Amino acid sequence: LVEKGPARRDRLTEKDAVLITYGDQVTEPGKRPLVTLTEVLEAYVANAITVVHLLPFFPYSSDDGFSVIDYTAVNPDLGTWEDVERLGRRFRLMFDAVINHISAQSRWFQGFLKGNPEYADYFITVEEGTDLSMVVRPRALPLLHRFRTAEGEKWVWTTFSADQVDLNYANPEVLLRIVEVLLFYVEKGAEIIRLDAIAYLWKKIGTPCIHLEETHRVVKLFRAVLDEVAPHVLLITETNVPHEENVSYFGNGYDEAQLVYQFPLPPLVLHAFHTGEATRLSAWAAGLTTPSDETTFFNFLASHDGIGVRPVEGILSPDEIQALVDRTLAHGGYVSYKTNPDGTQSVYELNISYFDALSDPKGGEPLDLQVRRFLTSQAIMLSLAGVPGIYVHSLFGSRGDPEAVERTGHHRAINRAKFRRDVLERELADLTSLRHRVFYPYRNLLRVRAAHPAFHPNGPQQVLSLHPAVFALLRAAPDGSERVLCLHNVSGTDVEVRIEPRVLSSAGVLRDLVGGGTLSAGKITLEAYQTVWLGVE
CATH class of the missing domain: 2.60.40.1180 (Golgi alpha-mannosidase II)
Structure with missing residues (x-):
């Protein structure tokens, strides 16, 4: 591993924009999806997109890739490492490090269940009846699940689901194995590494188990290792929490993540368009700062997940947040909840395509008006200091897929539909289609932004x-x-x-x-x- 690329403060410029996509987002018969994706992106987004965030492309057992079976393999249903590297020759690459947890089907957890001493301390077991009421819960699911092991039944820590088993970072061997994984990703071409669900990494009974000092120390370790052997590689933390907690992962500006997700932006932009007033959005944006010129925000409006509402706690009132919920439901979307320490539930995220969140699919408005509303929402995101992250369904003008929710039982499926290449290209060629009316003006916005140094991520x-x-x-x-x-x-x-x-x-x-x-x-x-x-x- 050797250093490459420009000086630290210029590793990202106004020319950079990130496309967030699944490896099998575009498919066609007889061809590996990663090959098809590369061809489509080369044909349509050259000189507009410079970075491709490949959502988890590893073998997995659930959660559309976020329950990883093997950190170092490419899912054969998507392609090969050679396919990933080919994509990396045309675009910079962003990989997910899904390292808070691993699949229950992984070799590590299966070894734990079978009593293999190598994996005895890779996971967190808790005695039945232990008071865990202080633990912050991002889901309305049990924190612990019971597993049958070679040594009898054990209650194991599972923050997100029974299939996503939390790793025990108090075991130095786990920490070292994960460092090896990160360095492997660098060898395979990752220039940005997304630390998924990083806020929950360290567990300590009797605490909220979120944003613990030990978690920040682990992020500092990752940063120190990469700065030493691969200083061109950037870290981005994914922490869907209120703003002040979120930006804590910048550290002192030099020792933790170089980028953090701008989580308040999606609900604030929605609020602005729903009310016809930008007052709250403007007041919030006026207070944005970063601790150094090595740090910046990852600005986004949509992703493979829903629109989080926790980040606007204290920015929007409870009534204003409820108005977002009501509008989402009225527009055919869904709402997901989290469990609070007192056992009650509160809204965690809104599940709806961003286009539909802005415009009621059954509202009967002229399509041109809906498109203008959507494109201006995206222009706000593109104008802000930071690096823009564009979800593939936003760039290509997708509406929601409620049938997928009915089919899978998962709310997030509404915004995860896949494209057939022939259908996508036919719709892009149709001047009357929604995809055509969104994609080409959106691409123009990206190219305009890239041509002007005033949009540099660290420009005032x-x-x-x-x-x-x-x-x-x-x-x-x-x-x-x-x-x-x-x-x-x-x-x-x-x-x-x-x-x-x-x-x-x-x-x-x-x-x-x-x-x-x-x-x-x-x-x-x-x-x-x-x-x-x-x-x-």
Whole structure:
């Protein structure tokens, strides 16, 4: 392993955008899915997407890949390591490290059940009747499950499900094995490693078992190892929790993750469009900071999971969060819950495609209006300081798949449909289709962003108060060479804003980077759900 790539602060630039996708997202007869995926991405997203986040592509037993049987193998149903490496020759790669837990079918856990001494301390057993009421639960499922072992029945720690068995990081051997896994991913081309569900890593009875100091120390260890032998590789932590807890994984800015998921963004953007006001979104964005120029946010609006609502606790009121829940249900979505320490349940996430969350599939609105609303939501995400992560179903304009929920019994299936290549390409070629109307303007937004240094992940940003219905963001290049004023109307009516010449340091002609055309500073009318990014002509 040797260092490669640019200096640390320039490992991610305005040119970078991440596509989040499954390895078998696009299939066709007679060809391995990873090969098909590579061909489709090469054909359609060149010069728009630079990083591909391959959701877990390992052999697995449940949870669409997040119950890994073998950390070091490629699921043969998807392809081979050679296929992964081929994708990596065209795009930078982001891998999942699903290391809080491992499949109950894995060799490690099966060895534990059979009494193999090598795996005796790989998992966490608890005496029946132990008080675990303080443990924070991300699911409405039992924390412990009973397994029959060679030494009798044992209660084993399972944070997420009976098939996802938590690893015991108090055992140094486990920690070393996982470090080896991370280094193996680096050898196979990973430049970004996502630490899945990392907040729950360390367990200590009598504590909430979330965000423990020992967990942060493990992240620091991973960072130190990678900085030493593969400093081009970045860590990103996935912690679907309130904002202050989330950003704690930046550490001091130099010793933990370089990226953290921007979890409050999806529900806040939804709230803005549902209410027609950007006030809450603007107030929150105005307070965003990072601890160093080696850290930045991973901005996203949709993913393979649902839209988490815990991250906006303390930002939106309980009534405002309930309004998001009600709108989700009205638009044909679902709601998932978590169990609280007192045994009650509260909303954990909203399960719905982001397009449907914004526009009721049965609402009868003109499709063009729905598309404009959706694209402006995405433009807000793309304009913010950080690196954008675009879920494949957002880029290709997918609606939800409620039939998949009925078929599988899992709420998250609503946003995990797969594409047949011939159908996808036919719909992309159809000028009247939803996919065509979303994909090509979205790709244009990505290319515009990549062409302007003002969108650098660490470039400064300033939220402007121009109108309650407008999310206005002034971006600037780190070296001050360029400014871009990003205007987003989150309401269904036209609004007028006034742009002072000093905002862009120019009294001259301004250019609309997205729509083309020129205009002058002064009063500007934004149409319903319109995006305008202004640069100096």
